[in-house]
Amino acid sequence: MTWQNNSFGSAIKKLSEVVNSTLYHVTSFALLNWQVIKLMSIGLVKPGKIFKRRHIFEQMFLMGVQSIPIVAVTSLFLGMTLAMLTTYTLADFGAEVWVAGLVGVGFTRELGPLITAIVVAGRVGASISAELGTMTVSEEIDALDTMGINPVRYLVLPRFIALLIMMPCLAILSDYLGIIGGYLISAMKLDMSFAYYKDLTIEALKLKDVFTGLIKSVSFAVIISMIGCYQGLIVSGGAEGVGQGTTKSVVNSLIFVIAADSFFTALFTYVIV
Amino acid sequence: MNMIEIKNLIKTYDNRRVLDDINLSIKQGETMVIMGGSGCGKSTLLRHIISLARPDSGQILIKGQDITVMNEARLVEVRKRFGMLFQSGALLNSLTVGENVALPLVEHTKLDRKIISIIVKMKLELVGLTGFENLMPSQLSGGMKKRVGLARAIAMDPELVFYDEPGAGLDPITTAVVDKLIMDLTKKLGITSIVVTHEMKSAFRIADRIAVLYKGKVVDIGTPEYIRNSKHPYVNQFINGAPDGPEPLRRSKDDYLSRLTSFDED
Ligand SMILES: Nc1ncnc2c1ncn2[C@@H]1O[C@H](COP(=O)(O)OP(=O)(O)OP(=O)(O)O)[C@@H](O)[C@H]1O
Ligand SMILES: [Mg+2]
Numbered sequence: 001m002t003w004q005n006n007s008f009g010s011a012i013k014k015l016s017e018v019v020n021s022t023l024y025h026v027t028s029f030a031l032l033n034w035q036v037i038k039l040m041s042i043g044l045v046k047p048g049k050i051f052k053r054r055h056i057f058e059q060m061f062l063m064g065v066q067s068i069p070i071v072a073v074t075s076l077f078l079g080m081t082l083a084m085l086t087t088y089t090l091a092d093f094g095a096e097v098w099v100a101g102l103v104g105v106g107f108t109r110e111l112g113p114l115i116t117a118i119v120v121a122g123r124v125g126a127s128i129s130a131e132l133g134t135m136t137v138s139e140e141i142d143a144l145d146t147m148g149i150n151p152v153r154y155l156v157l158p159r160f161i162a163l164l165i166m167m168p169c170l171a172i173l174s175d176y177l178g179i180i181g182g183y184l185i186s187a188m189k190l191d192m193s194f195a196y197y198k199d200l201t202i203e204a205l206k207l208k209d210v211f212t213g214l215i216k217s218v219s220f221a222v223i224i225s226m227i228g229c230y231q232g233l234i235v236s237g238g239a240e241g242v243g244q245g246t247t248k249s250v251v252n253s254l255i256f257v258i259a260a261d262s263f264f265t266a267l268f269t270y271v272i273v
Numbered sequence: 274m275n276m277i278e279i280k281n282l283i284k285t286y287d288n289r290r291v292l293d294d295i296n297l298s299i300k301q302g303e304t305m306v307i308m309g310g311s312g313c314g315k316s317t318l319l320r321h322i323i324s325l326a327r328p329d330s331g332q333i334l335i336k337g338q339d340i341t342v343m344n345e346a347r348l349v350e351v352r353k354r355f356g357m358l359f360q361s362g363a364l365l366n367s368l369t370v371g372e373n374v375a376l377p378l379v380e381h382t383k384l385d386r387k388i389i390s391i392i393v394k395m396k397l398e399l400v401g402l403t404g405f406e407n408l409m410p411s412q413l414s415g416g417m418k419k420r421v422g423l424a425r426a427i428a429m430d431p432e433l434v435f436y437d438e439p440g441a442g443l444d445p446i447t448t449a450v451v452d453k454l455i456m457d458l459t460k461k462l463g464i465t466s467i468v469v470t471h472e473m474k475s476a477f478r479i480a481d482r483i484a485v486l487y488k489g490k491v492v493d494i495g496t497p498e499y500i501r502n503s504k505h506p507y508v509n510q511f512i513n514g515a516p517d518g519p520e521p522l523r524r525s526k527d528d529y530l531s532r533l534t535s536f537d538e539d
């Protein structure tokens with residue numbers, strides 16, 4: 001027992017605890033994802049038994065429709081900021097007409113989906129894990145289980161599907177408002193007309209840019225809803241646990257969203273050109 | 274045949290044996306009361322019987338089928354015949370009272386909406402909450418939540434109902450009402466009931482048999498009459514509510530001092 005008392009021993013012990021808990025979370029998170037995949041594929045055969053339309057619509061409203069104002073405002077400001085930044089830089093080259101293209105491509109490929117995901121991770125991811133976490137500590141999840149109602153089907157699936165549908169919609173909204181933000185700056189600083197700005201944008205954009213962004217936003221939806229649900233379902237230890245789970249859900253979602261964004265950007269820039 | 278048969282059930286949490294070799298059989302149609310001090314493992318035992326937790330070893334047979342080795346799909350079928358009243362009611366807070374009671378029916382049956390609403394009304398009437406369908410759980414008192422939980426537990430007309438502390442947090446009259454309800458269900462519908470409770474009065478009132486749990490073991494089991502006259506020192510202390518006995522209030526003075534001055538070394 002003496003070796004446990006020196007610092008080397010305790011460092012080893014700590015390390016093995018960290019490795020253990022990481023492995024545990026990775027496997028149980030994978031298991032939750034596997035259950036969702038399984039249920040989705042059963043749902044393709046017998047949708048009536050798996051998908052509850054009312055629950056999905058309810059979640060689409062809560063997650064999607066109610067996120068519209070905040071996504072719109074942040075995207076508009078971000079579009080304006082991007083336009084100001086680019087006019088400032090491009091002025092040195094006398095190339096301000098490129099603002100439209102830059103904002104358009106930048107938003108559809110990258111910033112639209114990303115800012116949407118960040119806002120949604122904070123708003124929706126947090127509320128998913130707070131809600132499921134509260135249900136976990138008040139034995140509601142156990143109650144569902146004992147009634148023979150699968151909590152993954154009843155709670156996780158509607159949230160997953162709702163966000164999967166709403167996230168790309170919000171990303172498109174964000175694209176539009178970002179571009180409008182860019183136009184506002186161009187109109188004020190460069191005296192561009194709306195028609196001209198629109199033409200410049202459409203000329204610069206390819207359909208692929210839009211699709212790239214939408215594929216990203218779908219992957220962000222998966223990340224945010226699954227991490228949110230997972231952190232909610234593993235909560236233990238009362239209200240404090242719910243708070244910790246919510247924080248973890250937001251932090252982890254943001255890390256994985258930004259990592260996935262980087263991955264997809266690399267994929268669409270270098271691999272699938 | 275026994276409704277439930279528990280054989281050599283062992284469960285350890287963080288090196289603590291919470292359930293230590295439990296053997297227990299419960300007959301069809303009987304009301305089994307499980308008693309014991311706080312933290313002795315009653316809720317844990319219940320969680321194992323409804324397979325919310327998996328044991329380290331041992332078997333739990335329900336109608337001869339071992340639920341500890343069942344897959345999820347078969348468990349769902351078994352669970353449809355269960356009802357469970359949780360210690361806190363465990364109503365879904367996002368649904369109304371009526372929707373909570375209707376939930377198992379909506380999920381598991383193809384019954385018409387109208388028929389479900391009639392069943393819900395009947396079950397709520399049984400627990401004395403007629404007309405509360407449209408309230409949210411947050412608008413109810415603790416005791417009312419528990420009664421709604423009971424209505425939900427019996428919504429599917431189960432063969433087997435588990436009650437975790439049905440009387441806790443209820444006034445004596447409501448407790449008596451709930452006790453009467455448990456007895457009626459058992460006698461009239463032939464439901465098998467397993468009741469975890471601290472309340473001596475209701476235990477002796479409703480039980481066909483009582484099992485006393487102590488430190489994860491069943492130390493004594495028998496009819497209320499037998500338990501009342503039990504020779505087992507702990508059972509004796511428990512039913513008489515004596516502060517001192519096998520479960521000491523405070524150990525000897527030296528022991529007390531050494532516990533106060535000892536430091537956890539690990
Ligand atoms: N998931 C768990 N992880 C670790 N320990 C647990 C867990 N569940 C229960 N325990 C421990 O098991 C013991 C028995 O708990 P249990 O809830 O079964 O007690 P109880 O008899 O129902 O008590 P009460 O009458 O107060 O409800 C307690 O010491 C508790 O700390
Ligand atoms: Mg308990």
